[in-house]
Amino acid sequence: xxxxxxxxxxxxxxxxxxxxxxxxxxxxxxxxxxxxxxxxxxxxxxxxxxxxxxxxxxxxxxxxxxxxxxxxxxxxxxxxxxxxxxxxxxxxxxxxxxxxxxxxxxxxxxxxxxxxxxxxxxxxxxxxxxxxxxxxxxxxxxxxxxxxxxxxxxxxxxxxxxxxxxxxxxxxxxxxxxxxxxxxxxxxxxxxxxxxxxxxxxxxxxxxxxxxxxxxxxxxxxxxxxxxxxxxxxxxxxx
Amino acid sequence: xxxxxxxxxxxxxxxxxxxxxxxxxxxxxxxxxxxxxxxxxxxxxxxxxxxxxxxxxxxxxxxxxxxxxxxxxxxxxxxxxxxxxxxxxxxxxxxxxxxxxxxxxxxxxxxxxxxxxxxxxxxxxxxxxxxxxxxxxxxxxxxxxxxxxxxxxxxxxxxxxxxxxxxxxxxxxxxxxxxxxxxxxxxxxxxxxxxxxxxxxxxxxxxxxxxxxxxxxxxxxxxxxxxxxxxxxxxxxxx
DNA sequence: ATTTGTGAAACGTTTCACAGCG
DNA sequence: CGCTGTGAAACGTTTCACAAAT
Numbered sequence: 001x002x003x004x005x006x007x008x009x010x011x012x013x014x015x016x017x018x019x020x021x022x023x024x025x026x027x028x029x030x031x032x033x034x035x036x037x038x039x040x041x042x043x044x045x046x047x048x049x050x051x052x053x054x055x056x057x058x059x060x061x062x063x064x065x066x067x068x069x070x071x072x073x074x075x076x077x078x079x080x081x082x083x084x085x086x087x088x089x090x091x092x093x094x095x096x097x098x099x100x101x102x103x104x105x106x107x108x109x110x111x112x113x114x115x116x117x118x119x120x121x122x123x124x125x126x127x128x129x130x131x132x133x134x135x136x137x138x139x140x141x142x143x144x145x146x147x148x149x150x151x152x153x154x155x156x157x158x159x160x161x162x163x164x165x166x167x168x169x170x171x172x173x174x175x176x177x178x179x180x181x182x183x184x185x186x187x188x189x190x191x192x193x194x195x196x197x198x199x200x201x202x203x204x205x206x207x208x209x210x211x212x213x214x215x216x217x218x219x220x221x222x223x224x225x226x227x228x229x230x231x232x233x234x235x236x237x238x239x
Numbered sequence: 240x241x242x243x244x245x246x247x248x249x250x251x252x253x254x255x256x257x258x259x260x261x262x263x264x265x266x267x268x269x270x271x272x273x274x275x276x277x278x279x280x281x282x283x284x285x286x287x288x289x290x291x292x293x294x295x296x297x298x299x300x301x302x303x304x305x306x307x308x309x310x311x312x313x314x315x316x317x318x319x320x321x322x323x324x325x326x327x328x329x330x331x332x333x334x335x336x337x338x339x340x341x342x343x344x345x346x347x348x349x350x351x352x353x354x355x356x357x358x359x360x361x362x363x364x365x366x367x368x369x370x371x372x373x374x375x376x377x378x379x380x381x382x383x384x385x386x387x388x389x390x391x392x393x394x395x396x397x398x399x400x401x402x403x404x405x406x407x408x409x410x411x412x413x414x415x416x417x418x419x420x421x422x423x424x425x426x427x428x429x430x431x432x433x434x435x436x437x438x439x440x441x442x443x444x445x446x447x448x449x450x451x452x453x454x455x456x457x458x459x460x461x462x463x464x465x466x467x468x469x470x471x472x473x474x475x476x477x478x
Numbered sequence: 479a480t481t482t483g484t485g486a487a488a489c490g491t492t493t494c495a496c497a498g499c500g
Numbered sequence: 501c502g503c504t505g506t507g508a509a510a511c512g513t514t515t516c517a518c519a520a521a522t
Binding site for chain 4: 017
């Protein structure tokens, strides 16, 4: 019942593109906390991220008023607020499907826990992987158990890291077990029912779109200086 | 000199979002070729991909006229046309930076060659990785050689698969060597000079944005039937 | 003085709808 | 008749610019 809209914007009207930017705000704000900042203006935060200050203010305004005029935003508080908006003030169990090279890299990645996720179940098709333990102590189970285990554990999110020919079946099994959010690494369009969220991780497409801008007959652009300034520790700020 | 615009749309006016969709069109069209299709209408292609037919027609219209009224598009020809537009009718050497779990998974992935890419150089910081050969026979070199090797090999694209604290340095080294397109897997904002293209692979952000839609207190949505139809082999199409 | 939150304008993208071609 | 290519309209997103708050 505790919804994060403050009455003005029904949740279903908030653009998804705004939602997708919030994790970047969290990440950057956390870096600012680590650097010793207590408050930040939308201008400074925007400079860090490489977007406009107006965009940050507009994005946040969908959810409430978090800043103070003349002062900016209290960094630690804003992190908590956004984490709450995103339902990240709890941990989410995730089912990892596929324990090949990619799946093993995902299982070994130390970035999930601090991001509110836990690889709670792992599945694979290959007999030689079954029964293996991940570094976190999760056993690899046969893929035929996806639906039943996901359902029994109440898992709501899945990662598809299997070859493209298996991706649709694996996604169907996840959905059958009650999963409503899927991160898909397979280079194929996976169809899911209404009400199931899906995000694609598609490095090949990303690379194939960048080659458009790489003229085959031209040498690299001339060297320019590196860019805007990175976060500096608070204590170094003097003038 | 052989540019892919046919005179009406200068390349610099074509929206990047259109460019980013072209690889999906290629992938889907190739699946249609494999299923025995010779022509396809924008309606059918749109249904396969899950977008509107108007969007496909508009996207393609930026580059020329590839269809025939009353007939649709010749599938094999359209694949070639789009590959040409994207500069994918050649192979691109790519520098992989980082040979940890993720880098090893990337190096082992068999999807690059058919997508016009080749992992041509691999770099890592850890002494125990240096000198190791990838499955494709590429030696892992120390990261201090990134700039010189990339420059010597004429490499134009790089993949950053190192921990976030090293990502900026590695990207700088790539750019110093002449790289102008970077795929970044590190969960940090990497700053690059004007003229360098960058795409982010950010699974954690993708997951953190999906949790917004997973109400913490609600059980999974009721079961619905699986969706639109997948590609069927031509020979099965009868009615 | 500084900075937020937000109407209104500007800009970008998608969809409609249909003339015209095969 | 079926389907493309595309003006024009609709829709979505970003930016401007400023009143109000401290």
